[in-house]
Amino acid sequence: MSETEVRGSTVGEIPGRKRLVVIGVGAVFWTWLLARWAYHNTLLDRLFTALGFPDLIRSELGYRQQESWIPAAPFEAVAEAILSAESAVGPLDFLIEWAAWPFELAAFATTTEPALASGAFITVYLTILSMLFGLVIAVPLSVARVYGGPVLSGISLVYTELIRGTPLLAQLFFLYFGLPLASFFNGFAFVGEGVVPRASILVAIIGFTINSSAYQSEYIRSALQSVDAGQLTAARSVGLSKLDGIRHVVLPQGLRFAIPGWTNEFVYLIKYSSLASFITVPELFRQARNIGSDTFAFTDIYVIAALFYLALVLTTALAMSKLESAVAIPGLGSSARRD
Amino acid sequence: MSLLRVENVDKSYGDEEVLHDVSFEMDRQDVEVIVGPSGSGKSTMLRCVNRLTEIDDGAIYLDDEEIHSIDENDLRRRVGMVFQDFNLFAHRTARGNVTLGLTEVLGLSKEEAQAKADDYLGRVGLAEQADSYPAELSGGQKQRVGIARALAMDPELILFDEPTSALDPELIGEVLEVMRDLAEGGMTMLCVTHEMGFARSAASTLTFLDEGRIVERGPPEQLFDTPEHDRTRQFLGELTDLH
Numbered sequence: 131m132s133e134t135e136v137r138g139s140t141v142g143e144i145p146g147r148k149r150l151v152v153i154g155v156g157a158v159f160w161t162w163l164l165a166r167w168a169y170h171n172t173l174l175d176r177l178f179t180a181l182g183f184p185d186l187i188r189s190e191l192g193y194r195q196q197e198s199w200i201p202a203a204p205f206e207a208v209a210e211a212i213l214s215a216e217s218a219v220g221p222l223d224f225l226i227e228w229a230a231w232p233f234e235l236a237a238f239a240t241t242t243e244p245a246l247a248s249g250a251f252i253t254v255y256l257t258i259l260s261m262l263f264g265l266v267i268a269v270p271l272s273v274a275r276v277y278g279g280p281v282l283s284g285i286s287l288v289y290t291e292l293i294r295g296t297p298l299l300a301q302l303f304f305l306y307f308g309l310p311l312a313s314f315f316n317g318f319a320f321v322g323e324g325v326v327p328r329a330s331i332l333v334a335i336i337g338f339t340i341n342s343s344a345y346q347s348e349y350i351r352s353a354l355q356s357v358d359a360g361q362l363t364a365a366r367s368v369g370l371s372k373l374d375g376i377r378h379v380v381l382p383q384g385l386r387f388a389i390p391g392w393t394n395e396f397v398y399l400i401k402y403s404s405l406a407s408f409i410t411v412p413e414l415f416r417q418a419r420n421i422g423s424d425t426f427a428f429t430d431i432y433v434i435a436a437l438f439y440l441a442l443v444l445t446t447a448l449a450m451s452k453l454e455s456a457v458a459i460p461g462l463g464s465s466a467r468r469d
Numbered sequence: 470m471s472l473l474r475v476e477n478v479d480k481s482y483g484d485e486e487v488l489h490d491v492s493f494e495m496d497r498q499d500v501e502v503i504v505g506p507s508g509s510g511k512s513t514m515l516r517c518v519n520r521l522t523e524i525d526d527g528a529i530y531l532d533d534e535e536i537h538s539i540d541e542n543d544l545r546r547r548v549g550m551v552f553q554d555f556n557l558f559a560h561r562t563a564r565g566n567v568t569l570g571l572t573e574v575l576g577l578s579k580e581e582a583q584a585k586a587d588d589y590l591g592r593v594g595l596a597e598q599a600d601s602y603p604a605e606l607s608g609g610q611k612q613r614v615g616i617a618r619a620l621a622m623d624p625e626l627i628l629f630d631e632p633t634s635a636l637d638p639e640l641i642g643e644v645l646e647v648m649r650d651l652a653e654g655g656m657t658m659l660c661v662t663h664e665m666g667f668a669r670s671a672a673s674t675l676t677f678l679d680e681g682r683i684v685e686r687g688p689p690e691q692l693f694d695t696p697e698h699d700r701t702r703q704f705l706g707e708l709t710d711l712h
Contacts, residue, residue, distance in 0.1 A: 363521060364552060378573060459560050460602045461604015
């Protein structure tokens with residue numbers, strides 16, 4: 131199972147000073163992302179307007195009208211300073227150009243700041259909500275698979291294999307165009323208003339929830355199966371029903387065992403969420419592609435988007451390894467289970 | 470009136486007959502020890518009593534009620550069980566192992582359950598280990614938690630399924646000591662064990678089971694000293710040499 135790949139050294143175990151750097155960079159990134167989110171949040175705007183600060187939050191501005199907060203000038207200046215050395219080196223000019231490139235990239239990133247933040251934020255909540263809703267479906271699915279009779283475990287198996295056996299993009303298209311959920315959601319006046327996301331995002335959340343529930347249930351199923359069956363027998367021998375035994379004895383252990391695999395699925399979904407761009411969700415990848423179309427700087431903007439995804443993935447890995455150690459129980463888990 | 474009455478019980482797994490026409494009775498406060506070679510059906514017999522295994526034919530009565538007329542979970546609350554492999558809940562402390570049944574089955578409040586759990590852990594000599602997780606306990610301590618877990622449910626009868634077989638030799642004594650205390654305290658116990666010392670000193674009745682049939686049954690001294698069957702003499706002799 132893929133658990134073993136995730137085990138071993140993770141971001142959560144980076145030692146000493148390097149750890150501080152990682153945490154520092156992460157703190158800056160997330161502070162910036164949350165501040166940009168707050169800046170165009172309708173509810174916060176209303177709150178601060180009521181408190182007497184009408185211009186603090188500008189939710190009325192779309193991200194295209196928002197100004198950048200980080201100035202491009204310092205990065206451009208550094209890039210130019212480096213490039214000015216070019217003629218002196220002659221044939222090795224390409225090295226100079228490479229050295230200047232990160233600063234050009236940073237300068238470019240600052241000009242696209244509002245759009246990237248808006249896209250990244252959608253990617254974040256799309257993924258988190260889909261993972262959580264998916265978990266709610268995955269737990270009963272996996273319990274049915276392991277402990278259900280032939281009917282329940284059969285239904286669970288068919289669902290899981292159907293979802294895992296078809297392309298995610300096809301599932302999204304089916305929901306968006308085939309059913310079509312998009313026009314269904316657009317029939318409601320509140321969709322796309324206030325804190326309710328637009329129809330395409332709702333469809334994406336449903337699609338990713340269904341898809342990730344199937345994968346999550348596979349991780350959880352194998353984790354449940356690794357809980358020693360004798361413990362359920364013991365729970366039953368003091369008078370607990372089978373369902374109570376599963377709830378109080380098997381699930382608390384199985385879900386802990388499932389965390390590394392679950393993290394894997396989480397990390398996949400962060401990147402797979404870019405498929406939502408095909409059903410018009412303005413998430414991170416779609417924003418990057420739009421910026422690329424406007425500026426023709428496709429390579430640069432995709433590199434910047436890739437760094438964003440990297441930041442999201444590393445944060446998830448860090449958070450999940452924190453969670454794993456926070457809920458760890460002496461002797462239960464990685465080492466004990468392989469005995 | 471007997472507390473447990475087993476009448477003509479048959480049990481097969483496929484073509485293999487595990488129990489054949491087994492009948493016996495136990496009164497309250499009896500300590501019944503079942504011995505027999507491996508595969509003789511001892512553990513199956515125990516598991517039939519709390520319906521972890523279902524019998525094919527015959528009947529089992531607990532306090533004159535046929536066990537199949539009692540709600541399964543209720544029956545198991547009334548009949549405790551201690552396992553060879555302890556089967557402790559690995560994610561719960563020693564105290565948590567005892568409280569689960571108290572809160573979920575007996576409906577005690579968290580505080581009541583904890584007080585009762587601590588009381589029973591104290592009785593098996595584990596007051597200090599209440600907050601330890603199973604992985605932090607020795608085999609003997611684990612088994613004593615297993616006994617406290619069964620005992621705290623106030624069962625009418627406790628089944629012991631080879632409670633010392635998975636233990637290192639030096640840890641067997643502490644578990645047997647707890648079992649002896651229970652026997653002296655009047656607990657009704659049905660034990661499958663190879664501990665002949667315990668059988669001789671604590672059992673009120675000894676049953677020799679072989680190939681799913683009761684070969685001989687009686688007071689332990691009778692089976693040890695004047696057995697009717699050569700097979701009994703031979704088996705008990707071998708066990709006594711070993712243990």
